[in-house]
Amino acid sequence: MNRNRWIALLLVVAGIGGxxxxxxxxxxxxxxxxxxxxxxxxxxxxxxxxQESVTATAxxxxxxxKPAEELVDSGGTFLxxxxxxxxxxxxxxxxxxxxxxxxxxxxxxxxxxxVGFWGFGGSGGPIGGTRGGGxxxxx
Amino acid sequence: xxxxxxxxxxxALVLLAAPASAENPVLDADGDADVAASLAxxxxxxxxxxxxxxLVSDQDTGQWGGTYAASNQGVGQRAVPxxxxxxAVELRAQISYTSSFSEAEDSARWVLTxxxxxxxxxxVEDLGLSAGDLLDDDRSEQALLNAVLALPRLAAExxxxxxxxxxxxxxxxxxxxxxxxxxxxxxLRENGALLGFCVLLVLAGVVMLLLSRRPTYRPL
Numbered sequence: 229m230n231r232n233r234w235i236a237l238l239l240v241v242a243g244i245g246g247x248x249x250x251x252x253x254x255x256x257x258x259x260x261x262x263x264x265x266x267x268x269x270x271x272x273x274x275x276x277x278x279q280e281s282v283t284a285t286a287x288x289x290x291x292x293x294k295p296a297e298e299l300v301d302s303g304g305t306f307l308x309x310x311x312x313x314x315x316x317x318x319x320x321x322x323x324x325x326x327x328x329x330x331x332x333x334x335x336x337x338x339x340x341x342x343v344g345f346w347g348f349g350g351s352g353g354p355i356g357g358t359r360g361g362g363x364x365x366x367x
Numbered sequence: 368x369x370x371x372x373x374x375x376x377x378x379a380l381v382l383l384a385a386p387a388s389a390e391n392p393v394l395d396a397d398g399d400a401d402v403a404a405s406l407a408x409x410x411x412x413x414x415x416x417x418x419x420x421x422l423v424s425d426q427d428t429g430q431w432g433g434t435y436a437a438s439n440q441g442v443g444q445r446a447v448p449x450x451x452x453x454x455a456v457e458l459r460a461q462i463s464y465t466s467s468f469s470e471a472e473d474s475a476r477w478v479l480t481x482x483x484x485x486x487x488x489x490x491v492e493d494l495g496l497s498a499g500d501l502l503d504d505d506r507s508e509q510a511l512l513n514a515v516l517a518l519p520r521l522a523a524e525x526x527x528x529x530x531x532x533x534x535x536x537x538x539x540x541x542x543x544x545x546x547x548x549x550x551x552x553x554x555l556r557e558n559g560a561l562l563g564f565c566v567l568l569v570l571a572g573v574v575m576l577l578l579s580r581r582p583t584y585r586p587l
Contacts, residue, residue, distance in 0.1 A: 232579045239572030246565035250558045281524045283494065290495075294557050296550030300494070300512070302409035302417075302519035303531035310550045318523060318530035327535070335546040339536045344397070347546035 256293035256309050260328050263288070267325075273333055276326040278316075285324045286316045301341050308346055313338065389433035392423060392462065393507045399437040402515055403444075409519035410439035413528040415483070416455040418446030419515045425464045437515075448482060456481040456518050458491070460511065462501055475501040477514070483526040490521045 254262075264276040264285075278285040286305040290298070295307035295314075304317035304324075313334025315327040329337055335347055394402070406417040418438025425432035438446035438457070446457040460477040477498040479488040491514050500510035523530040555562070 230579065232575055236572045236575035236579060239568045239575065241572075243565045243568030243570075243572060246568065247562065250562055250565070253554070253558065256553060282520055282530075283524055287494075293553060296553075296556065297509075297548075298513065299509075300514075300517045300520075301533065302405050302516050303533035304520070308550055310553045315533075317533045318520065320530060320532060331546055335544075336540055337535045338533075339540055339544065341533065342546075343544070344401070346548065347544065 255312075256289065256295075256307075256314065257312055257328060259292045260289060260314060260326060263292075264326055272330045274326075274328040276328065277319075277323060278326055279323045282316050282318050282324045285326065289314060289316070289326075297346065299342060299345055306338060306342055313342075389423070389425075389429075390431055391421065391433070391435040392431040392464075393421060393501060393511050394435070394437070396442070398508060398512065399435075399442040402437045402512065403439065403442050405516055406437075406439035406446075406519070409531045410452055412531050413519060413522060414452050414454070415519070415522055415528060416440065416446040416448060416452040417457070417515070417518045418444065418455075419458040419460065419511065420445055421511070422459075422461045423464070424462070426466045426469070427464045431462075431464060454482040456483060456486060456522060458511075458515050458518065460498065460501060473502050475499060477501075483522055483528075485525045486518075486521055490525055491517060 260276060261274060264278050267275045267277050269275075280288070282304055286307065289307060293309065295309055297308040299306040299308070304315055307314040307316075308331075311331055313327075313329050313331055315329075315334070315338055317325050317327070319325050327334070327337065335342060391399070402419070410416055416439055418436060418440070421435045423431050423433055423435070436443055436445050438444045440446070440449075440451070446455045448455045457480050458477060459480055460475065462473070462475045464473050465471040475498045477488065477491075479486065479491060481487070494513070494517055496510055496514050496517075500506045503510075519528070519531050522528040
């Protein structure tokens, strides 16, 4: 077998190996549960504790799994994923609390903060293209 | 006197030529109200005034030019130390829309004016936010909201102010409440680039294999 064939085989094996390795990656849910201390659990909902600040904790989670959307409030950060909502809020004693919920429960729990951005209901109208506006064609 | 009259006439002409009411290109009235309400809550906890001021220069249509502000003291109000707060932190952003006939690019920048010395614009940008996002219609609103609303949290972390603790909702939701939009696959968002690279490796390898199998012509 000549040298080119060896290189070609190496590329194929490396590519397939890489794809297999990627499929073994878990999810933001498994990452958060594995990385932080679980304080309580109720079904799919978890409350976890981090010794780090909200900024550091949110950055760690975002670094591991990029969220689809991020919403910041004066008290915390909300990260939206395909099936989960992660909220990181400060603890008065220091560190932060992480709330991990499925989308419906997370929306319910943080409704006053996320309504109008990730959904609607009551007086909070639908957002996403209706607010702001801007000049349209920028340069 | 004549010069004064001339200047007054010119000023009147400029005023007449300007649009009746400029529009904030980033946040609408609802957005400003959200900012003011959220910052008012934080200000009560921390004794710090928070807000933003946005200066827009629109040399294109003139529709967006103006100065806009919102703070814990209300929509249109700047964040300044006063009876309600001993410190003030304000995000001051500037957007310049150039004329469509000009080759110059639109631009945006921001600074943080703060009486809390440990809080700087670097802390805001370390959150992954950039003034350039203010030029992107799809991201400008969220970028400004996230930057301004992060200030109380950053003050808690960097300047030792009390944190604003969020209260989870315990009330039943309105009957029509539901999340909207589809966030898309987390896995693809996180691994899409690496997946593409791995697929390219496999394809390159297969192509090389096929080429190496091609019978080589040997002259007799």
